[in-house]
Amino acid sequence: MGMDAKLMLALVEELWEKARLEADRIREEAREKARKIVEDAKKRAEALKTEKLEELRLRVRRGLYREYALKKLELRKRFTLRKSQVVKELLDAAVERALEMVERSDPRYLESLKRLTVEAVLQVGSDDVVVYCCNSRDREYLEGVLNDLIKDIEARGRRVRIKIASEPIRCRGGVLVVSADGRVFYNNTLEARIKRVEEEFLPVLIAEL
């Protein structure tokens, strides 16, 4: 082979080598871009999927929410009702026991009658009051301890004139105290106290359990 032919062969070889390298570069670059396109698509799809799934889940939940919220509410209602029944039984037993004490003029009831009277008189806040009892037995008892009651009230810084009404009122125990002018009263009968216990004391007791 002559020199010219050798030179030409070398040139052609170089040309081909460059062309092959360029073609490989173009293909590799395309493959790299393609990988990125697919990768980005996966990332975007994943983000979109999470977003759409959350949206859909919320929509579905909203649709179902009412039905299940009602079920939960019903359960809580039933629970509260059962709890109230347990507490009501306790209250009934306590009322029965208190009334038994009243019936047999238990010393604790007599002490109670004095305390309820003092409390009611102090609550009325008048210096001239009338005490209404539930029966003649209670009235006679209070008349007997009237001076002690007045002293007890005086010891608490109040001077008061107390009249025990001769006519009984309709109640099971305790007293109703009314200011002499009839404007202020404090109901400390057992019926009123039971109601107050039910409304004010029992919720505290339940919370403790």
Next chain:
Amino acid sequence: MVRVLRESERRAERLIEEARKDAEKILAEAKKKADEILKSYLEFDEKALEEEEARKLEAEVEELRAYLEKKMESFAESVERRREELIDRIVGEILGLR
């Protein structure tokens, strides 16, 4: 010699041209695949999802039922255990002895 060189140049250009066409094809396929991925990811079985959520909510209700049942049992036990003491306290409140 010049003719041979030109012919070689043309063939080299064709090689590069083929590579460019291949690149376009690779990219077009990638774009198609990307579209398919996006489409497939956004397909949801709404019915299945609804059933799954309903199951979850039902489980929540059951959990609450069990919790309240246990709480009720403990409450009733506590009341039963302290029954006399509690009645005494309520009697005391009714009679104003506390």
